[in-house]
Amino acid sequence: MSRNRVLRAAPLGAAAALVAGVGLVALTAGPALAATGTTVTPAGDSYSASLVPGTTAGFVVGSTTVTCNQSANTGTIPAAPDNSSAAGPVISPVTPPTFANNGGACPTNVLFTTATTATNSTNGSWTIGLQYDAAGSTGTMTIPQAGVVTTISGLATCTITVAPDGPAAITGPWVAGTATAAPQLDFSAGVSLPIKVTGGFGCPTGATAATFTARYQITDTTDGTQQVTVAETASAPTTDPTDTPSA
Template identity: 40%
Template sequence: MTAPLPRLRARTLFAAGAGLSLTAALALTGAGTATAGTTPSGTASTADAASTTVTPAGHSFTATLNGKATFKAGSVTVTCTVSSSAPSTGSANNRVPDAPGNHNASGPVSNDINPPTFSGCTTSMPGVRAAVETSGTWTVAMQNGDPIVATLGMPAAGFKLTTTGLASCTVTAAPTGPADLPAVFTNGDADNPSQITLTNAPAPVKVEGGFGCPTAAKTSAFSAVYDVTDVTDAASRILVGD
């Protein structure tokens, strides 16, 4: 018998100037943005921290890009058609904490996730190939509020974008230590999955390579929308409330 969806108050997704075109962009810039009600790093400030509960407790989840992912490094645009973070056998990653760990009376609820994978990548330049490699244990933290603040934690050197051919570059995100990427979480309903949205989330980068590589860039901006689905019970939704 399928359990009914938990009755938690849904929050409205805040997307700054963007429709629901499900794309991701890694644009090498010198500035970042912060979500309203957060610190510059994107995490909820202590004064704003509220009670947070993530349900269903103990359920595993997958985050899947719904559409294309686009990464821009200098003059090269890389488009990937597949990206996801999924649970794996024998690992507690991608799993809502068991009760009472799925509740925090005055702050976020966090858990480890497997690194998102990217494949089916092409570039906008003839003769240039691209590949994305991720590694390490990533994290995701949810802070109840309006909007619901999500923080994607990237381990040191956990993301590498490499181009080969006419332009041979390597872009390493979080090159010297872990980085937190600010995001927004929106609760799903009976017809739609929950989502995590990153909009120009800043992260430090190191760019290496020769001609055509933007080696002066020190900061990246990452944007993406991922559908978050419950794989323990497909009829349930991963929800954030108080």
């Protein structure tokens, strides 16, 4: 998500002279600390997120595992200046992701069953928030209430609703792109999602959480020569005095 625009505000020194009685007192400001923020570039460009080739998206509920080899969605980086945030992530709306396996239903580890996943934005928007951090930038996907509904069909018929009671968010590392690889949003370590399961015999109706795994590569679809980047930006420093006056 390479134009890498990094904005840094240098610490500023300020001096003021105060006349106190017959003496001259110098008041000097120490270096100000700039708050770290996030800048995402290229501003205004559209992007797509799709599974890294050769990987799958997994959804584990109890002892049931659903595996899909296709998952994707799209979004747009905010135009300047909204592509920068002095404190907090840069958030962009995205389309609800698709999930499929070779264009059809996804297999499960339960004999003679398959899973079909439908996503929606009925109760709110899907978003991705990108946050710069020197220790490792992150991406957070927010799922609106009931934004994912998976139906398992076959020997058992079950319905799994993600985020049944309100929006849910999942966070994973942002992996910067290289000369030979696109940047990635990595949920491969597994993230937990609140769920509600309904159905009859064989359905894990007691499960209240599912584990989601996936690794998405991010491609600039406005300009294929560019890569989406997450970099540091800094807010304007304060010039308030920080040192004790001295005569």
